[in-house]
Amino acid sequence: MLVTAFLSRIRAAAARFSAVTDGNVAAMFAVAAVPIVCFVGVAIDYSRANSARSSMQAALDSTALMVAKDLSSGTITTSQVTAKAQAYFTALYTNTDAKSSVTVNATYTAASSSSTSTILVTGSGSVKTDFLKFAGYSPNISFNSSSTSTWGNAKMRVALVLDNTGSMAQNGKITALRNAVAGSGGLIDQLSALSKTNGDVYISVIPFAKVVNVGASNYTQSYIDWTDWLNPPTTQPANAVTSGSSNSLQAGLPINWHAVGPGARCPWTNSSGGFTCQQSPTSTQSASTVPSSGTYKGYVCPSVDYNSHTLYNGCWVSTQVGTTAQVFCTGNNNCSCPLNSLGLPVTGCGCSTTGGVKSCSGYIYTHDWTQPGPNDTAHNTYQPRVSAVVGWTSNQYTAANPTPTVTNNWQQASTNPITNWTGCITDRTQPNDATGVLPDTHDVTTQFPANEYYENNSSYCSSSASTPLEPIIPLSYNWSALKTAVNAMQPTGGTDQAVGLAWGWQSLLPNGPLNTPAEDSNTTYNRVIILLSDGLNTEDRWPAYGDGSSQANGNPIDVRQALMCQNLQNAKDTNGNPMYTIYTIQVNTDSPQDPTSTVLQNCASSPDKFYMLTSSSQIVTTFNTIGTALSKLRVAK
Known part of the structure; x- marks a missing residue:
C-alpha cells in the first residue's frame, strides 16, 4: 500500500545517507527523519481514531434521543429498544474507517421513586493503524462511547384554555375542538403517552365564555370575592368604570x-x-x-x-x-x-x-x-x-x-x-385582572369575584341551563375524566379570553385556588398554555368595555388581556428562562372573516406559536402539530 512504499523509500534513503562519510549533517538528518515520520504517522492514526469516535458520539446522541422519543410516545415497546437503536445508529454513523467494526447496545431503565427513565446507548469500534503497527504497536486503535437520554426529570403541565362561546356552535367548531383534544389520538392521548409515572404530565381544562365556572360547591373558598354578587345594583364599582366618552353605568x-x-x-x-x-x-x-x-x-x-x-x-x-x-x-x-x-x-x-x-x-x-x-x-x-x-x-x-x-x-x-351561587367567576379587580398574583384574604383585589352571569334567558353556570358552561378541571392525569369534561363542552355565552387565560395561569401556580400540585425544586417543568378562541373579545366584567357584540372604542378588553400576556411572557424561572410557553389559536370561519386578533397573535411566545385557522378541520391538525412539538419538548437530553 502507499504507506508501505513510502516507508521503504525512507529506509533506502537512510541507508544511502549512512554510507556517505563526507556528509555528516545529511546522515544525521536521515537518522532523525525516521522517528519524525513515525510521530507524524502516529498522529495521523490517532486523528483518524478520534474522528471515528467523535462521529460515533454524535450518532449515539441522536440515537438516544430518537429512541427515547419513540418509547415515550408509545411508538415502540421496551423490548424493541436495542433493535431500534441499532437501526438508527446504522443510518446515522457514516465514518468509513471504523464502520465495519462497530457494535452498539441500548439499555432502558424505568423510572423509580428516586430516579428518572433513561436510555443508555453504548458503542465501540476500532480503526486499523497504518503507522503504529510498524512501530511495534497494535494494528488497531479501539474506542468506545455512550449517550444517555433522560426523560421524566422534565415534567409537563399543560393548561387548555378553550373557547366555549355561542359562536363555537357554528361550522362544526365545537365538535372539531372536542375531537382535537379528547378524540382518539387527540392531544390528551398524545400527552398522556409521554407519562410513564403518574404526575409526569398534568393537564387542566379551562372552558370560558364571559366568565369561567369554578363549580358551585366552592362557595366556602376564601379566594372568592362576594362584593358584587351580594351587593345591590347601586353598589357595583365595575359598572362605574367608563370607557372613552361613555357615561357611568352605575x-x-x-x-x-x-x-x-x-x-x-x-x-x-x-x-x-x-x-x-x-x-x-x-x-x-x-x-x-x-x-x-x-x-x-x-x-x-x-x-x-x-x-x-x-x-x-x-x-x-x-x-x-x-x-x-x-x-x-x-x-x-x-x-x-x-x-x-x-x-x-x-x-x-x-x-x-x-x-x-x-x-x-x-x-x-x-x-x-x-x-x-x-x-x-x-x-x-x-x-x-x-x-x-x-x-x-x-x-x-x-x-x-x-x-x-x-x-x-x-x-x-x-x-x-351564597349557597345558591352557580359557580361563575369574572375578572379580578384591576390591576390584578392582568397578574398571576395568588389570592390573599387581606386584599380583596387579589380575590376572584363571584358572578351570576345571565344572558339570552340562561344562567350559564347553572347545571340546569340548556347549554351550561362546564366547570374548570384543575391539573389532572385522570385522562378519562379530562376527556369526559372536554366532550361535555357546549357553546354558550359571550367572549372574554382574558378570564380564561387568567385561570389557565392560575391552574399552573402551586398554592393557588385550584390546588395545583407542588413543584420539586430539583425537577425541570415545562409549563404550557394553549389558548383557542373563535372570535374577538366582546364583553367582560366592565360593561362599558363591551356590550356582548362588540368592544368599546380603543379595545379596552384587549388592552387588559395584552397586559396579562406581557406579564406571562416576562415571568422567568429560577434559571432566568421563560416560565411559560404560550400557544394561541384563532379560529376564523366567519364570512366575512374577523380581522386577525392582534392580542392573540402577540400573546404567543413566538410567531410560530400563533395559528390562524380558516376552517374547523384545521383544529384537529393544529392540535396534532402542537402535541408533536410538546412531545419533542418532553424528551430532554
Missing part, C-alpha cells in the same frame, strides 16, 4: 326612593338603571309595579342587568315608617311622587312648592337589601355581610343632603344566600 337611588312601596311603579328601566323589576328575589319574570300582596309584598327586586348581563341576588324590602305622610324629598325640581300602575301618584302622596322650594310628602319606607347586614349575627353566618348604602338620613332627600348614607341593616336570613 345605577343610583331615585330621589323619591323613600316613597316607593307596595303598588308603586318600578323606579328603574333599562335606560335609567340598566335593569327593571321582577316578581321575587329568584324570579326572572318582570314586574311593572312593586308587589302589593303576597309573600313578597313591598319587595323591590331588580332584574338581570341590561348592561352587564348579570343577575342581582337580593331585593330591597319596603318597611313602612309610621302611619302618616312625611316629607321624603325637598329642594329639587325632580322631586315627585311615585306613580302607580294607572300612572297616578301613589295613595297619600302629594307635592307643593313654597318660596320656590319643591317638597313632596307621602307614606315613608326604609329599604334594606335582603342580604344580612353588618349587625346580623344570627343568619347566614357562613357568608359575608353587606354594608351597601340603601337610603338617605332621616329617610328623605334634601338639597343639602343629596348623597345616600344609610347602610344596610337586614337582620334576617338571606333571600338568596
Whole structure:
C-alpha cells in the first residue's frame, strides 16, 4: 500500500545517507527523519481514531434521543429498544474507517421513586493503524462511547384554555375542538403517552365564555370575592368604570326612593338603571309595579342587568315608617311622587312648592337589601355581610343632603344566600385582572369575584341551563375524566379570553385556588398554555368595555388581556428562562372573516406559536402539530 512504499523509500534513503562519510549533517538528518515520520504517522492514526469516535458520539446522541422519543410516545415497546437503536445508529454513523467494526447496545431503565427513565446507548469500534503497527504497536486503535437520554426529570403541565362561546356552535367548531383534544389520538392521548409515572404530565381544562365556572360547591373558598354578587345594583364599582366618552353605568337611588312601596311603579328601566323589576328575589319574570300582596309584598327586586348581563341576588324590602305622610324629598325640581300602575301618584302622596322650594310628602319606607347586614349575627353566618348604602338620613332627600348614607341593616336570613351561587367567576379587580398574583384574604383585589352571569334567558353556570358552561378541571392525569369534561363542552355565552387565560395561569401556580400540585425544586417543568378562541373579545366584567357584540372604542378588553400576556411572557424561572410557553389559536370561519386578533397573535411566545385557522378541520391538525412539538419538548437530553 502507499504507506508501505513510502516507508521503504525512507529506509533506502537512510541507508544511502549512512554510507556517505563526507556528509555528516545529511546522515544525521536521515537518522532523525525516521522517528519524525513515525510521530507524524502516529498522529495521523490517532486523528483518524478520534474522528471515528467523535462521529460515533454524535450518532449515539441522536440515537438516544430518537429512541427515547419513540418509547415515550408509545411508538415502540421496551423490548424493541436495542433493535431500534441499532437501526438508527446504522443510518446515522457514516465514518468509513471504523464502520465495519462497530457494535452498539441500548439499555432502558424505568423510572423509580428516586430516579428518572433513561436510555443508555453504548458503542465501540476500532480503526486499523497504518503507522503504529510498524512501530511495534497494535494494528488497531479501539474506542468506545455512550449517550444517555433522560426523560421524566422534565415534567409537563399543560393548561387548555378553550373557547366555549355561542359562536363555537357554528361550522362544526365545537365538535372539531372536542375531537382535537379528547378524540382518539387527540392531544390528551398524545400527552398522556409521554407519562410513564403518574404526575409526569398534568393537564387542566379551562372552558370560558364571559366568565369561567369554578363549580358551585366552592362557595366556602376564601379566594372568592362576594362584593358584587351580594351587593345591590347601586353598589357595583365595575359598572362605574367608563370607557372613552361613555357615561357611568352605575345605577343610583331615585330621589323619591323613600316613597316607593307596595303598588308603586318600578323606579328603574333599562335606560335609567340598566335593569327593571321582577316578581321575587329568584324570579326572572318582570314586574311593572312593586308587589302589593303576597309573600313578597313591598319587595323591590331588580332584574338581570341590561348592561352587564348579570343577575342581582337580593331585593330591597319596603318597611313602612309610621302611619302618616312625611316629607321624603325637598329642594329639587325632580322631586315627585311615585306613580302607580294607572300612572297616578301613589295613595297619600302629594307635592307643593313654597318660596320656590319643591317638597313632596307621602307614606315613608326604609329599604334594606335582603342580604344580612353588618349587625346580623344570627343568619347566614357562613357568608359575608353587606354594608351597601340603601337610603338617605332621616329617610328623605334634601338639597343639602343629596348623597345616600344609610347602610344596610337586614337582620334576617338571606333571600338568596351564597349557597345558591352557580359557580361563575369574572375578572379580578384591576390591576390584578392582568397578574398571576395568588389570592390573599387581606386584599380583596387579589380575590376572584363571584358572578351570576345571565344572558339570552340562561344562567350559564347553572347545571340546569340548556347549554351550561362546564366547570374548570384543575391539573389532572385522570385522562378519562379530562376527556369526559372536554366532550361535555357546549357553546354558550359571550367572549372574554382574558378570564380564561387568567385561570389557565392560575391552574399552573402551586398554592393557588385550584390546588395545583407542588413543584420539586430539583425537577425541570415545562409549563404550557394553549389558548383557542373563535372570535374577538366582546364583553367582560366592565360593561362599558363591551356590550356582548362588540368592544368599546380603543379595545379596552384587549388592552387588559395584552397586559396579562406581557406579564406571562416576562415571568422567568429560577434559571432566568421563560416560565411559560404560550400557544394561541384563532379560529376564523366567519364570512366575512374577523380581522386577525392582534392580542392573540402577540400573546404567543413566538410567531410560530400563533395559528390562524380558516376552517374547523384545521383544529384537529393544529392540535396534532402542537402535541408533536410538546412531545419533542418532553424528551430532554
